[in-house]
Amino acid sequence: MISVLYVPCGNREEAESISHKLIEEQLIACANIIPASDSLYVWEGMLEQTQESILLVKTSPEYRGKVMQRIEELHSYSCPCIIEWKIESVNPAYAAWVQESLKTTPKPESL
Template sequence: MLRTLSLQLHSAITGSYISGTHSIVFVNCPNEQIARDIARAILAKKLAASVNILPKTSSLFFWKGEIEEATEILLLIKTKTSKVLKLSSFIRLVHPFEIPEVFSLPMDQGDVHYLKWLEEGMEED
């Protein structure tokens, strides 16, 4: 929490972006309707500012000792790194998979106007 506040203060004072302040969270869903429902719920709770829904990814994975194959929908969720844990917990609550795929990568750089827009999209009312 203290790190997040110091990063926000540094960014505000210098007008520069601190690498890792935002993250992209990847989540696979079983179909497009569930992907849309999860995306809307995430946005409604202001856990992210933007969600891309990428259609029909082919997934191969081990599940209970067997190789499985499925067609899934990929969510790319743009959020603050400080919200990733809360976002992951929320996804586990609403996702139909026993163990949903949820992982994140920090954003290294980005357009300052876009990153400012991300911040504004997650501000609490």
């Protein structure tokens, strides 16, 4: 099985930076970045409307906690949204690739 985390970021550069770090640390198999998303929300009593980049990361369920912790450490927001989507089914070959990628990701010096 795999775990997918949804993480809005302040901009594309932040999403890329977090993705690179998580891949270098062998915590995720891959990341997708949706470069532009309009977000509306109430923060500290004020209606906010901003543009964010959406980061989707794929990992194994046993890595989920460490991935969430690292995202909190790397993220610019004081209260980042990190949501796990429960995956009910997945292409078995893709799930195997995710598991294998976490074992064989090149070390940072070779990236």
